[in-house]
Amino acid sequence: MKNNIAYCFVDPINSTFSGITRYTHDASNILRAKGINNVILSKNRGESLNDFRLRVSKFSEGFRNSSFVLEAPETLASSIYVSAEVKTHIRLHFSKVFGAFIEGKYIDRRFQEEEQRALNKAKFVSSPSVIGAELAKRFYTIDEVSIFQNPLNDGALGLEFAGRDFDVGFVGRWQALKGVFYVKRIVAERPDLRFIITADAHTRKVLRSFPNVRFVMPEEKALVYLRSRCVIVPSYFETASMVAIEAVQAGAKVVTWKHIGVCEYLDQPYVYKANPFDWKSLLSCIDSAASDTGFPVDSAVKVIESFNEDFLKGLSEVISGKVYKTDLLDESIFASKIEFEFLNGIVMKEKKELSSFERKFRKLRKHPIMFFRDAYKKKKGHVYVPSVRAGAEAQPLKNDSRRNKGRRRANIFCDITDWSTLRLHDYGRKDKEFRAVFLFDKEQYKSFLYKELLEKIYAHEDFMPLRRSFSGRGYLNFESFPSCMPVARVVDRVSFNERCKITNISVLFLFDCYDEKIFEFFRSASPFVKLVAVYTEEKSKWPSSFDSIDCLIVPESFSFDSKVPKLYLYSSLSYMDLIIRKVMQEYIPRSPNYLLPLYGKKRYFPEIESFDRKRWAGVLIVKKSDVSRKLVQSSFNGFVALLTNAVVELYVREDVYLAYKSVCDDIYIDGNLAFFLQRSLKDGYMYDVKEV
Amino acid sequence: MSRKYSVVHISQTPLVGAPGKIAKALQLSGIRSSCFCVNDYPNKGPLYKNFIDNTLPLSAFDKQLWDFFDYEIAKADILHIHNDIDLMILNRILPLCESKKIVYQVHSPLREGPLFVDRTDALEVDFAKKLVVAQYQPRHYPDYECVPNIVLDMPSYIPRREQDILKVVFSPTHSRHGRWNAKNSPNLEKTLTTLSDNGKISLFMPEKPVSPKELMLVRKYSDVTIDEIATGAYHQISLEGLCAGNVVINRSDYFSKRMLSLVADTISPPPFVYADDGNIFDVICELAENVSLTNDIKRKSYEFFMDNLRPELLVKRYVSIYDEVYEAN
Structure with a gap:
């Protein structure tokens, strides 16, 4: 029987009073009347949303690569686990996120992220109205939306007319x-x-x-x-x-x-x-x-009939892969750009029944557990009030920034306009090896590029260092950095306490910073922090040196001849969050920490087994006769030059290899150890040197 | 033999006496040399007045002594600046030094206190030579020429007798944190007090830092000097331990040790005993039980100091640098 099913409606609400349930049943009936075999998957009472999603995914398993289409509303993302090989059609009814936006209420960020993921998987997207599609586009990234009206199964009402009293x-x-x-x-x-x-x-x-x-x-x-x-x-x-x-x-x-x-x-x-x-x-x-x-x-009946025909036509067009726009629409209504800002929190504004304090107090009295749980979530940034993305101009919304103010303290590392008084947030020493902080230019942060990038980074919920609640961000004014002054004088002005706070960070990501003195400033503040420079665009003028940088993420076309411990080239900005995750993964402590051969014969020798991974970053085997010569030049460089010529073999720990990946890759090619040794020793790694 | 030039050393703080000892060693080898520091350590702190034997702190000067400072600067041929000095003092000196050679020497690591960054740019002086103390610091300043720290005390070797308990000295000057500045490791103090409470060793671990002279006396009658086992470096204390003919325990890696060999003009590494948080207990227990091993290492320490680290030997490196700087047009 399953083989005959051509269409499936998913109803994650399943309530008599719900418009979605009504639509699902009517549409199903109309398709059936046309001879199209279809089925409705409804969420059972008491079934958890996740169980329902799994059931939907399990049901759709057998329909991979067939003409079968699964239709789900965008709200609750019930098609999220469905395989990408199954054709999914998302009908934009009304998301919980819009509701939260209109009510000005906090909602779990997860909802929007999950719905976006379900939308990304969907093959077809449709909406019953232009305004519905437009509003959805302000919250989600959607390419093309087909528009056609919801159907109505006539005769469902079936009561006698008793006079309009x-x-x-x-x-x-x-x-x-x-x-x-x-x-x-x-x-x-x-x-x-x-x-x-x-x-x-x-x-x-x-x-x-x-x-x-x-x-x-x-x-x-x-x-x-x-x-x-x-x-x-x-x-x-x-x-x-x-x-x-x-x-x-x-x-x-x-x-x-x-x-x-x-x-x-x-x-x-x-x-x-x-x-x-x-x-x-x-x-x-x-x-x-x-x-x-x-x-x-009479004409009303015709109108409804035209809706039903339009629905059938629209559905068949959409399933055949076209973008359908119904011709029943009065296009002139939406000739001008739609502003949705007026909807923001409108419910609260209209009601004015209770003040914010009164509402909170009522909640504390009635639902104390929920009150504290939500307060915690709010502080941690798990929940938020959704806001519409503005159109082409990419202007930040006024209300949005005002609302953010209250939560700002939670994970804002710094907000520096005046470099003479630095105030930093202290993340504490707990889990400091996993702490990442993203630093942006204060002016540029207003563009949506960074905000969207950050949201993409935060979407990596399974990876603790990138979680919204764990990682930090900060704003700096790159332009106002006193570049004419030696960095030493700027560092001196930072108090001991503030410097300690930098020590509690593992990796600092600096976005689009072209001033090498800022790199030097942050790198010199702590011996443990790793500095990653990220460039989202290409400018003609690069910083004159990347000496203080531990990792560089640049567009593919970048060419620069100085050596950087780690270099990542990317072809498209859409991979940026993945690169950042990779960089972060490579910097966090590893267990177990393997020993990798980097130079020499790569053989087995018994000492490798007794190698103490906590104590040493690697094993360096040198020829005694070569290294015991007296030096002409009594500097460290001179010594390293002598030593590199005497090295027979070099094995390094995995974390060291990952921290100097680009340099290590060069060693495999040209065998020149000098830069690697100088740089890793400067960064505080120690090697077990054996003279043979 | 009197040399034709004179040297003035200037630093901001006494730097635990290091510049003063270089100046003193130069004087002993016949070079006119003096040493000034801008400030002594804070007078309520434990280090106050402990490290200024060979150094004149400028803050204590009255006008006459400021005049003396100016006079010394004016007479000097070579100015040796250590670590960093106030711009105010530098601006006072520079007009007097137009034809003088200025040498810079760094004593502290990068990326942590007190310097954080290479200060030579900030000082805006054309240095004739840049030097670095040959401990762990050269890896931060790879282009700088390595020079030794000097110990002026009389070397001695007092062997441990068969019935003697092992006497251990551990007296860190400060308790800062950092990659290279750290002195305390979590296990060390616990291990030492446990061993001492159990009568395995006799421990000298003062709660407040003791003056270096007293400490040196204690050291001479002890067997083991513990430097620090947290970072991988060795410090002045290790050199003093060698001078006192002690077993010197630190965590210095190959590169730190090779830097000492380099400036001591030898190919043999110093006889430091490696220990870190993981094995400090075993190392000390083995020494406590084995008298001949203790004496063996003690003698090696003494011999290494006598052969390579005596001030009159080490100061030659400074003298040759000054010669080179002075000779250069």
Whole structure:
């Protein structure tokens, strides 16, 4: 039977009141009516999200490289574990992330990252409206989105028409995002209107005192559609709104905000559009919708039929690999650029019921465990308030930076504009071998390049040194570094305490720094810190020396003839996070630490077994007769020159090899040990030297 | 034999007496030489006045002595600057030194206190020669010429008698941290006190640093000098241990030892006993039980000092450097 299945809908919500569940069932029925065999995978009650994801992945296993398509909503990333060889279609309904953005609430960063990963895997992406697609593009990186309307299975309502004896209807869960604030306000301020509202126990409690409200059970929502003159959809945002389509099908007019997805398809006499969150405009729309009795029922049925046809056409086009844009849309609405900033935290702004303190205090009283857990997560940066990415201009959002301020102390290593007073964050000595800090130029950090790069780095949650909660970042003003002054004088101005804080860091990543004195400054502050210079772009003028650098990450086209212990060339910036992870992995302590042959015959000798890996960085076997000669030049370089000629064999520990990878690779080619020995001895490694 | 030039040594702090000892050794070999430091160690600290036997601290000077300082500078042919000095003092000296040769010598590591970076750029002086103390520092300053630290005390060798308990001296001057500045290793003090409490050894480990002269006396009647076993370097203490005919325990690696051989003009390595945190207990126990081994190493130490490290031998290296600098146009 499984072989006949051509399409599968995934429903991670599975709730009677959910638009996604409604859509899933309707779409499934419509496909079945057309003879397309399909199946719905719904999350069971009590099943954890992860179990459900695994079940979806297991189910799809048998459909690799076939024409089978799995459709999932983007929210909850239920298709995340599905193999990339299975064709996945992500339908942009409404992500939890948008909800958090609109509510101004904190949400686990993981959600957005997981959804992005699911989107990356998806072969097709579609949305029921342009605005839904546009909003999704501000949170996710998506290439092309097909647009076609959600279908509606007609005849599902099947109740007799009993006369429209109510003015206003409302269908939906009693949630802030659904705009219940406006429902409550209309009910309170317009006693002259009669309301019919689907209500659970909580809603009844809230609206108990208003005699002009009639409650029906949520299962009886058809009553609302059939008995009210107009149905209001005051949600803060909807990609499509199934309620609106259902209402139109049942012959009720719809009043909603202009930016709700359904407005792209329908206009008066079906849908009355109010200016977003404009109270007066909403009231006048309700008045005109409730008073206007004429409603072209026949054409409404046609409208819904056209939606269903559009859905089938869109789906077949998308599955055949094309990007489909429905022609039912009124394109003129979105000719201008959409600004989403007004949605940011709108729920909180509208409500104003409780102050921030009162809300927190209430939470502490009611859910003390949740209060402290969330406070901890907030401090650690696990959770955040999502913000939209601006369009082409890449301007930082004002609200965004304001919101960040509170969390800044947690992992900001430094924020230096004036180099004469350095204040650094102390990460403590615990796990200091794993600590990485990313340093950016303060001005350049405002561009999104670094922020996105950092987010990509933080996505490596399985690797502790790069986790958001563990690694640090900091801002410097490269330009204001006193380059005319000797570095010694700048170092002298740094207090002992601040220098100690640098000692608690293992690796410092400096992004796009072209001043070699800054390198020298940081390298001289601690004998243990490793300095990695990262260049995201190519400039004509490179720093004059890379002597203080331990690792260099540059574009492929880079050419420079000075020796660097480690050199990484990259072809595309999209690999940068992986290179940074690799560099970090190579610098952290290793166990076990193998001994690698670097120079000489690479033979076995018994002392290798007794080699003490904690004590020595390697074994150097030299000819006694060669090294015992007296020196003409009594400097260390002179001695190293004498020694390199006397070296018979050299074995080094793995961590030493990795720290000087490029230099070691050169040794395999040209056999010149001098630079390697000088550099590693300077960095504090010690060798067990045996004279033979 | 009197040489035709005179040398003035200047440093910011007494640098545990190192520049003063070089000046004294030069005087003994017939070269007019004096040594000044800008400040003594803090007068509430344990090192105050302990290292200025051959050094005149400028901060204590009255006007007459400042005049003496200026006079000495004016008369000198070669100026020897150690580590780093205040720009204020440097600016006072430089106008007097237009035709003089200036030599720079570094005593401290890079990337940690007190210097952090190569200071020669910051001093903005055209140095005729750059020198580095031949301990572990040459690996940080590979181009600099290596020179020895000098011990002026009388060498001695007092063998341990059969019935004597092993006498151990460990007296670090400070407790700083760092790759090369560290002195204390976690196990060392514990091991020493345990052995001492159990009557295996007799330990001299003062809580406050003792003046170097007293310490030298104690050392001469002891058997083992422990330098530090944390970093891989050897220090002045090791040289003093050799001078006192002690078994010298440190962790110096091949390169540190070879630097000493290099400036001592010998091909044999110094008879240091290697120990680190892992094996310090075994090393000391073996010495405590084996009197002939102790005496064997003690004698080797004494002989190495007598053959290679006597001040009149080591100072030749400085003299040849000054000769070269002075002769050069």
